[in-house]
Amino acid sequence: xxxxxxxxxxxxxxxxxxxxxxxxxxxxxxxxxxxxxxxxxxxxxxxxxxxxxxxxxxxxxxxxxxxxxxxxxxxxxxxxxxxxxxxxxxxxxxxxxxxxxxxxxxxxxxxxxxxxxxxxxxxxxxxx
Amino acid sequence: xxxxxxxxxxxxxxxxxxxxxxxxxxxxxxxxxxxxxxxxxxxxxxxxxxxxxxxxxxxxxxxxxxxxxxxxxxxxxxxxxxxxxxxxxxxxxxxxxxxxxxxxxxxxxxxxxxxxxxxxxxxxxxxx
Numbered sequence: 001x002x003x004x005x006x007x008x009x010x011x012x013x014x015x016x017x018x019x020x021x022x023x024x025x026x027x028x029x030x031x032x033x034x035x036x037x038x039x040x041x042x043x044x045x046x047x048x049x050x051x052x053x054x055x056x057x058x059x060x061x062x063x064x065x066x067x068x069x070x071x072x073x074x075x076x077x078x079x080x081x082x083x084x085x086x087x088x089x090x091x092x093x094x095x096x097x098x099x100x101x102x103x104x105x106x107x108x109x110x111x112x113x114x115x116x117x118x119x120x121x122x123x124x125x126x127x128x
Numbered sequence: 129x130x131x132x133x134x135x136x137x138x139x140x141x142x143x144x145x146x147x148x149x150x151x152x153x154x155x156x157x158x159x160x161x162x163x164x165x166x167x168x169x170x171x172x173x174x175x176x177x178x179x180x181x182x183x184x185x186x187x188x189x190x191x192x193x194x195x196x197x198x199x200x201x202x203x204x205x206x207x208x209x210x211x212x213x214x215x216x217x218x219x220x221x222x223x224x225x226x227x228x229x230x231x232x233x234x235x236x237x238x239x240x241x242x243x244x245x246x247x248x249x250x251x252x253x254x255x256x
Contacts, residue, residue, distance in 0.1 A: 001236060002233055002236065002237075002238060015143050015157060017145050017154055017157060019152075019154065023152070024151070024152035024153065024154075025152065026145055026147065026152075026154070026201075026210050028203070029143060029145060029203065029208045041233075071232055071233075072232060072233040073154075073229035073231065073232050073233075074229065074231050074232070074233060074238055075156070075157065075228040075229050076221055076222070076223050076225075076228045076230070077228075080157045080228075080229075082154050082229050093204055094204070095204050097204075100203040100204045100205075100208075101201035101202065101203050101208075101210050102204070103201065103202050104199055104200060104201050104202070105130055105169075105199075105200040105201075105202060108129060108130065109130075110130060110202055
């Protein structure tokens with residue numbers, strides 16, 4: 001198994017950049033620890049470490065919007081990875097947008113450059 | 129000025145994913161703090177916070193390989209940004225490769241999928 005430099009971070013977490021394997025659009029960024037890394041390699045499905053829940057997180061475990069790993073890139077320092085994925089359900093963001101990066105800086109404002117939500121978050125995750 | 133959620137991290141650092149604005153290739157990932165964010169917005173050149181040197185880092189200050197900001201994307205939680213840049217000198221990685229992500233996971237090994245270095249690191253940074 002490929003070893004990553006988890007020891008560089010005090011919490012043992014490294015960032016994983018997630019790209020659509022067809023378009024190279026950045027869909028999201030999440031964090032992995034050793035366990036999430038192993039689960040991802042074993043299953044071919046993107047796993048992360050949820051910092052808010054402090055637990056292993058299979059992306060899509062609630063929504064069904066699993067990310068199938070197509071390729072994994074590792075950086076020069078082995079402290080960041082890129083997951084190239086097929087995003088099931090068409091949207092990576094919990095807000096219903098395809099990408100979490102659906103806004104861009106326009107002067108002093110953030111503007112949504114992708115208007116259409118792929119899904120209604122309330123329908124997928126329930127009312128909060 | 130757009131406010132990011134720097135307070136979410138104990139060190140006030142957030143990840144910045146750097147993409148080539150033409151190809152969408154991920155070139156590198158580095159960290160920003162409030163100062164680096166302000167300098168980037170003010171100058172249109174990518175600034176980061178060097179965790180190893182603990183100082184503001186204008187990417188390219190040594191090599192001349194500055195990153196000109198073409199667009200900045202902000203994620204749903206405002207705790208990660210994407211810099212879409214024009215990479216002067218053609219290479220973002222200190223090893224001389226175009227991208228820091230020049231290797232991919234192939235079974236239990238990392239293989240270089242991009243064979244040619246854009247520059248010789250010794251020539252750019254000097255012998256170490």
